[in-house]
Amino acid sequence: MSRKDNVDYQLDLTPFISLLSVCICFLLLTVTWFQIGALSMKQVIGNPSLKQSQSKKEESQLWIYMKSKKKIEVRLKKGQNLISQKVIKFSKSNRDFEEFHDYIVSLKKKYSSLTTAFILPEASVIYEDIIKVMDNLRQEGLFDMGLAPL
Amino acid sequence: MYKNSIFQKTTFGRFLYSKRKALKKRRVVGTLMLTSLIDAFSILVVYLLMFFSDTSELNYISDGLELPKARLIERLDRYFILSVKKEGYFVEDKKLSSDELVSYLFSLKKKLEQSQLSYTSKDHKQTITIQADKSISYKKLSPLIQACSQVGFSHIKFAVLGE
Numbered sequence: 001m002s003r004k005d006n007v008d009y010q011l012d013l014t015p016f017i018s019l020l021s022v023c024i025c026f027l028l029l030t031v032t033w034f035q036i037g038a039l040s041m042k043q044v045i046g047n048p049s050l051k052q053s054q055s056k057k058e059e060s061q062l063w064i065y066m067k068s069k070k071k072i073e074v075r076l077k078k079g080q081n082l083i084s085q086k087v088i089k090f091s092k093s094n095r096d097f098e099e100f101h102d103y104i105v106s107l108k109k110k111y112s113s114l115t116t117a118f119i120l121p122e123a124s125v126i127y128e129d130i131i132k133v134m135d136n137l138r139q140e141g142l143f144d145m146g147l148a149p150l
Numbered sequence: 151m152y153k154n155s156i157f158q159k160t161t162f163g164r165f166l167y168s169k170r171k172a173l174k175k176r177r178v179v180g181t182l183m184l185t186s187l188i189d190a191f192s193i194l195v196v197y198l199l200m201f202f203s204d205t206s207e208l209n210y211i212s213d214g215l216e217l218p219k220a221r222l223i224e225r226l227d228r229y230f231i232l233s234v235k236k237e238g239y240f241v242e243d244k245k246l247s248s249d250e251l252v253s254y255l256f257s258l259k260k261k262l263e264q265s266q267l268s269y270t271s272k273d274h275k276q277t278i279t280i281q282a283d284k285s286i287s288y289k290k291l292s293p294l295i296q297a298c299s300q301v302g303f304s305h306i307k308f309a310v311l312g313e
Contacts, residue, residue: 013184020191027198035312036211037223038279042304066288123289127282128218131310135220147306149299150292 039134041119041145060111062104062142064133066121072100072133076107076114090129101136108140116144123150211281211309212240218284220310226279229307230258234282234291251297259301277305 060083065073076084084107088100108114117137121130134145211217212233233240239251246254255278262275278298282291298306 013188016188017184017191020188020195023195024191024198027195027202031198031201033201035223036217036226037220037310037312038226038307039220039310040224040305040307042306121288123287123292125288126284127286127288127291128284130288131218131220131284131308134308135222135310138220138222147295149296150289 039131039138041134041147059116060114062107062114062117062137064117064119064137066119066125066130066133068122068124072097074100074103074107076111097132097136100133101139104136104140104142108142115142116146117142118146118148120148212243214283215281216284217281217309217311219313221313223310223312224307226307226309227277229277229279230262231279231281231309232294234280234286234294236283236286236290239294248293251294252300255297255301255303259303276303277307278303279307279309281309 060076060078063075063077065075067073070090072088072090074084074086074088075082086103088097088103090097090100119130119133130147137145212235214237215233215235231241237245239246239248241254259275280291280294295306298304
């Protein structure tokens with residue numbers, strides 16, 4: 001090869017652009033801009049596995065009574081003994097349940113083994129509020145949740 | 151046009167004329183720099199791939215249903231989906247009354263028990279996904295939870311939107 005020969009070679013990028021354009025079109029069609037997930041729970045009443053865990057282990061459990069008048073009563077029990085109790089009100093300004101969340105955080109700090117919570121809502125309680133309570137509990141590591149039917 | 155005009159006889163006119171002639175003779179070959187365009191496209195593809203979902207059928211939400219939002223969510227797997235709207239209980243577009251719930255879930259459970267499909271594990275046979283409107287009261291949801299427990303669906307998953 002002589003020195004004068006031009007060794008610069010330009011890659012033809014047009015097919016790459018075509019390929020990427022097709023990719024972008026496909027992805028734009030299949031993309032999901034919202035993420036659907038799930039919050040899982042177990043049924044409290046009539047569930048044998050939960051009953052066993054309640055009776056056999058003397059673990060502390062959280063009982064959350066969701067009242068119709070925008071109140072949440074949180075009771076911490078160990079077996080049949082009541083350890084702690086608090087009534088938390090939530091208004092439109094406190095829709096994210098900050099006070100409830102703070103209380104759960106403080107309980108979790110005190111009782112690190114606390115992983116079970118039972119939610120007992122009243123008939124008029126809005127589903128969105130139940131989900132918010134469940135979400136707050138999950139955030140603090142209370143993954144074993146049960147929901148009591150009316 | 152300017153060749154024999156008065157304008158061509160002026161100094162500026164002559165200058166312009168010569169410039170035009172020179173431009174005509176020059177071979178103009180413009181190459182577009184495509185590298186930056188490819189970079190931009192690649193970034194776009196990566197960004198879109200992050201949102202890509204192969205479970206689009208699971209993301210189906212029935213009309214008139216607004217799901218609640220949650221921060222810490224689990225992955226939604228392929229379970230049987232039941233919708234709860236203000237109008238009633240729905241399986242796809244079929245409306246069910248609260249009295250029909252137990253019999254319908256019972257027949258579904260029976261089908262799942264008999265099913266030999268690979269994805270129908272023990273967990274799948276006991277799990278149901280509920281898509282409920284965020285504004286409904288617990289009074290509406292409770293019969294469904296009761297029906298699920300009667301039939302043997304002990305694990306209930308509530309479909310939510312990630313915040």
